[in-house]
Amino acid sequence: MRKNSLNHSLLFQGGILMLLFLLQFILPTYHHSSVSKIMLLASYAIGYNFLLGYTGLMSLGHAMFFSSGMYSMGLGIYYLELSPLNGVIFSASFSLMVSLIFGLFALRTSGVSFLIVTLMFGQTFYLSILYFNEFTFGHDGFSLAKYLGSFVIFGKEYLFSNPDIRYNFALLLLTSYLLITTFILLSPVGRILIAIRENESRTQLLGYNVFYYKLFALVLSGTFSGVAGAMHGLLFSYIGTTFAEIHHSISPLLWTLLGGAGTVIGPLFGTGIMYYLIDFISEITKNYLLVVGIVLILMIIWFPLGIMGSVRRKWLKWLP
């Protein structure tokens, strides 16, 4: 059964990733760039989903992880003159540290208290970016474009703003997140995480140290989000507080729930649909958020498990 579902899901995800890979050759310029962005944001949502979907902890503070990755990368490159690669490594370690420290405090709580603690830490982080504005460039943010050099692949020189680089780096990030998540979930660790979501006290009684597993999920989720933030900053060269605001914490929650919390691929669908929904409706009416609101309500009434969650229940039982 396990082997089988691993094969199934790898095949399924592989198909989607292959489709995304091929899409880049036919997409018109604008959609090419939109899909790059969707893949980056979906990676963020996948990180988010690792916490919500598999341990049941709902966070409203993930913008903190996203922006801690983004800012540590950007400020590292700006002040320490790190290379972009070292910038990303630096941001991964920084967001790992942030999520570890955060987790040690926040995981003393659960349920709505956890929600509020994440919200509060997120706001504190946002305010501290504003407070140390001389160092962080505050509300306006800053552009990295001038400080990123070019790099060489197979003897050819590229810029980070090159659309193909953007697309394939985003795809690479998405692919690695999907693979890592799938493997962890189908491993013993993943089973314990799901057991925690389903019944925390029983898992505890079985002798597992629930705290450490939750901490692991949180740190992985935070680091994923942070690296996604760093890649966003690197490929789209703007770093600003808008990525630390509460709205940017609510977004992955919506994408995840729309796509299906607790399904590995769901966040990708949720992000893509929401992105294009807003993009499309905002051309027709300036009240596009009204339509988004109605869609959310109808969706939650008719597809409470999200898109992939409903798909899994009806057709693809093996979906991770």
Next chain:
Amino acid sequence: MSTWLNDNGPLLFLALLDGTVTAFVLALIALGLSLVFGVMRIVNVAHGELFMLGAVLSWFAFDLTNDPLWGFLTALVLAPVIVGSIAIFSDRFILRKISYHPESTIVATIGLLYVIQQLTLMFFGPEVRPVEAPFYFRIQFPWFGYSGYKLLVAGMSALCLSGVWLLMKRSKLGLYMRATQQDIEIAKTFGVPTQKIYASVFALGGGLAALAGVLVVPIRQADHLMGLEPLLLSFIVVIIGGLGSIRGTIVAAFIIGISDGIISVFYEPTLAKMLATLLVAMVLVLKPGGLYGEDQA
């Protein structure tokens, strides 16, 4: 010490005065959410928008009557009724359909938030509009002046808080509400009409949010984006206070109001907000169930 007091006495006095008023305003805004959260165990993310609706309706009343006092009185009566009806409608056609599932409710009420906010933008516009207070007087202290209406809002808040407290403790509805809060299944077997209780609690929560909007709008202004901040603040107040505890809500409102008042008088404001936010987080980390846990409604 005494010279410090001489220098900072007025500051401290203002911090306490302003902090107390802020606390009462916070408690008032959070009251509806506290009730809904306590009895129904759901988080109404659209709570801030219901507050905003109260404020906006108050502006319409002011605009139509063209008289601060009559506008205020009209809004005081009509806004809670209108918003309460919207709440009943949402309960019947949205929340009941998703069986009050906690996570689904969050998504559904985020949807509701967008709908209310955008409809307001369409009919009210993007402007920030002032509403005149029903009466105006200024209290002159030796060092500075203070708005009399603000003190009235604090008083009204105290009145609402005691009203709800009495309702919970002394009325049949309150008894049903407490029973539903403690265990909905048992309440059902004892013949409590839980479906009706849920609808009334949600309507009452909405009405209180609107009432808070009407009372508070003369000391702020009305605009379609004003709902987010009160939402976050009431969230914090309710959770810190402890699930469904009105006493907790009041105590938490005072801790937050006064600490915010004092910290922001003596520190740089952004730093003050950082410290206050962190303080709230740490209270929860140390007491995950809030100050007044479960059973003390």
Next chain:
Amino acid sequence: MDHEEEKNASDVTRRSLLGTSAVLAGAGIVGSQLVDPVAKTAFAAGSDEPIRIGFQAHRTGIGTVYGKWYERTTNAAAKYINSIGGIAGRPVEIITEDDGTDPKRGADVVEKLATQHKVDFVYGTLFSHVVMGSAPRAGELKIPYFVVSEGYHVASGKLNRYVFQPCITDVRSQITAVSSWIFGNLGKNVTIIYPDYAFGYDHRDYASAAAAKSGGKIVAKIPIPMTEKSFTRYFIKIPQNTDVIYHVMVGPGVLTFVREMGEHFGSSHPKLFGFIDSLEGVNITSPGLGFLDGSYFWEAMPRYADGYDTIGSRFYRNAVGVNDSGASKSDPKDVSTYSHMFGCWETLFAIKEAVEQSGYKSKKDYGTLIETIEGFSFFNEGIAHPQGSKFFRGETHQGYGQQFVSQVKNGKLNVIHRTSISDGMYEPETDYRKQSL
């Protein structure tokens, strides 16, 4: 890439400002009597393919009120330009996309306008953080990006060679221009109250610099967070010896700010000098604003028609549908953002002038177009530039105009002082022309 020279690019030769501004002052007087000569161009026979201008609008989010007026002004300007023969004989088409006043969506909008709508230029952004978020994308896509933001981001050298702000004076220059008037006429001891973010820091820093020059003194600096709803606690920090309160507040809390200041001080209070940004889109006779009676405001373009009555400004006011008190003609309760939106009108004309003088035909002519604009040194007052003549610096991509000081009296704003362009000048800090195209 060229960030080395970006970091220390201040070795620019000093311009003779005195000379330039003398010429400009002359141009202002003469120009205001004339209808803009460019406006007489007839529809030339040629390509009837429209010039497509992408408008990045704040239709939602915190910038909505400004966004609404920016859109009205833009449409009015496009209509007028088309009625006089378009740009280089080609009709103008405005394609509008909402950015939600959010930098991350702003970058997407630039992308969408450039690559999907295939516009010739992107234009019209106001909020400075949206400009900061969008400008890198414009630079990557190599599409000229004209902002109407009054931020100091363009002239500071933070952006790139594709970004221009030709027709609205940046905040550093505005402050420099009016500060000396404040210290000279209102008092020496100034307390400055400003929003706790970049826009506010510009005020704090450049007002302090101006104080040092003109013998004034900033006795207290009071930052207020953008999200603040109650202000009483800040007023108690205003020192007793304050002669003037210099306030610049933005956001929804402004009216509360004024009312609570009134409650705090009562009838005896320091003089007040404010930036009209606080009250853009707000009726000066709103309840609670009575406290402002007798106080002073900076305006970029006088809201009340009698404040600056020239042929150009009258024509412009009429074309955008604003009455003599600065409100919408169709709804007198709908007050405009008069000190900012002229920038949209003027910028479209600047684009027109740039296209016509550079012989721009299609995207491959961007290089010539940019070099042509960098060669501009001023825009003449007239219908195309109703706010007044602009001095333009090619190295910083920034335009500079005159400023106004108005006093609130009898429920309206009355202009009492007009600065000259040279009052607001400072040493350029960058030279975009050194960047590659």
